[in-house]
Amino acid sequence: MKKLFVIGHTFPEPSTTAAGVRMMQLIDLFREFGYQITFGSTASAMEKSASLEEMGISVESIQLNHPSFDALIGELDPQVVIFDRYITEEQFGWRVAQTCPEAVRILDTEDLHFLRKARELAIKEGLSVSEANVYTNLAKREIASILRSDLSLIISETELDLLQDQFRISSEILFYLPLVTDISILQQAESPGFEQRSHMVTIGNFQHAPNLDSVKWLATEIWPGIHEALPSAELHVYGNYAPQQITQLHDQHTGFHIKGWAQDVNKMMQNARLCLAPLRFGAGLKGKILDAMRNGTPVVTTAIGAEGINGKFPFCGAVEEEPGQLIEAAIRLFSNENSWNMARDQGFNILRNRFDLRLFSETFKRKLEVLNNDLHSHRNRNFVGQVLHQQNLQASKYMSKWIELKNRF
Template identity: 50%
Template sequence: MQKHLVIIGTVWPEPNSTAAGSRMLQLIALFQKDNYSISFLSSAKKSEFSSPLESQDIDCYSIELNEDSFDTLIQTLQPSIILFDRFMMEEQYGWRVAEQCPDALRILDTEDVHFLRKARETAYKQNRELVFEDYLSDVFKREFAAMHRCDLNLIISEYEMELLTETFQVNTSILQYLPFLVEPISENFTNEIPPFSQRSHFISIGNFLHEPNWQTVLQLKKCWKSIKKALPEAELHVYGSYATQKAQQLHNEKEGFLIKGRALDVATVFNSSKVLLAPIPYGAGLKGKLLESMQFGLPNLTTEIGAEGMHGNLNWNGFITQTEEEFVQKAIALYQNEVIWKQAQLNGIAIINQRFTKTLFETDCITKVNHLNQHLKQHRLQNFLGQVFQHQTLQSTKYMSKWIALKNGN
């Protein structure tokens, strides 16, 4: 049987704009390494920053929501595996896939667990501690059902694996821990990048359309004056794609708080900066900006939420802070003290090499995928909750979609 993977994407991947875009290219490389042919389908419009997938031997198709033409296309493609890049894609197309390609393995790449991020956002915006009820939102019910309708779910964070298995009793047979997959860092790496003495200024980076990133920028604005007072020569360069009008309004030359917009060359920006600041107030998954800072040898400051699932029992690539006052103090120390800075840099390299090197995870993941593909019927019999959700939840989604298609004269 030909190994053919179809990916149904919310958007066309933009690896230079979002961590999700980088993650998708890592997954594509993982399957191509195991000789899968790949087709990528999306109803989104491509942008000038979309990755040129065709140049990587990937067939690309534009699809429409609530259109029966999808059924014809997926039947023609006859994939052995279908991967949804978020649970919303499974909701939209999962029932069509189940009808047209019942023997195809269905995988959900969660990106991060959305209901966890939603629960934390709710608690944060109400200025209180998270309680269990916060988890049980509509997002939870939708995502939990989508996860069970799929044969396998890729989970990016150890914390989320623990939450799903221990708190919500999700069977490990439908879960696979798969963090960011990167190349190891060589021993002489620190000799190849600019040293402490040749760097200046603080940096922050993150796609402005992602709400936790915007809240992070607001946190930075609150504590920047105290940092600037101690380090009058320092500036904070805030980078991120899709900078909004409200973000541009925070730009202040006099304060040294500079909204820079999209970083066209992340390597250049990271290699000239001294410290990355990421006081992330809430979120889920793994933070691509913090992983990148370690890859480039750039120490950072973050919060417990920011560092979650990343360092295990290893020392952090800088400092993990709990209060605004501590964040300010540690930012100043990391910026001024070369000994602390160099040790932070080495800590980051250890985290990359021991916890995110792709060879640690690729074989396990592909082995599990191929095993499930060969024993799919038995696997689905054991995932009886999935059958319940498949039967119940999707009836409403399916008939709403059919009604819209009919209404559109399709």
């Protein structure tokens, strides 16, 4: 049986983060492909972490800058290793390459961190996200990690285009694999209708800067206009790890309710008539929008929120940039049943045509088989990656050895 070793910066929390959903989807795919899976992390499992061991997945605690990792991965001898973001590849990639040189090394980018950070900085400086400077030191680190890896999983077509067109990275080491949905369980006919729903929702993990900014923007510039036009409507704000600056926005009189963690995202979305996602910056795909579409809930968002979602298909609601436009779109979709029904149906159509699991699983499986069967030729075609790996291996190796000795004494 083939073996997969996943190195996680943290344990996946699929009930609180899109990154957690993503990791569990990857794990499910490899289980379907027949792999025996081990998950390792330097972090500890949290209250809302997925119960990996109950799924038959082995869990290992690993240490930074410690030879015990070499012994562990040598004993596991995996055919495939996944790093859950560029940081884990920086920390452990050289050790994997040294101990298990025949293992396929896969980087799951989740989203491009350097793109998200560049856009965040642009907003803070009063610029548009299109003016964001992506040629940063963080970009150098993340792109170096992509080049060192045998394959990088890219979640958004926008990011795929950026890497190929702007940074000239070969398509051979990139693979588009978005967040996916099992369309066979999509119950469009059973989705609650317009009259069965009430209020609006937004959701997002508050350790993620775009979500924090979005809710503050909602509270100060968007919700007051919606509340004035729809005084009986409420906005329910869901998300784990809310800091005081978010909890203090709770206002019973204006219908702005901070609800905390959503135990059942699907039920929460199905009860709502509209999802608000006014994101001013960010990257990748937005899990909240995919959740909304899956549950028949129209969405009002920005171009950043809609990025990579609808492709050539009509969006599942409205995409606007200015607070006034967002307010008008929310009022229209919340109040007009015909517009609401059209947006709901467009969401289901997007899922069927762009995020159906069956569109990607077999193609990804074949890509893995090609890599496993012809890894040396694949690496030779990405010779720059080999050069970077050689340089990084030596630098990381001797720094790590220095830290090992320092800790010992």
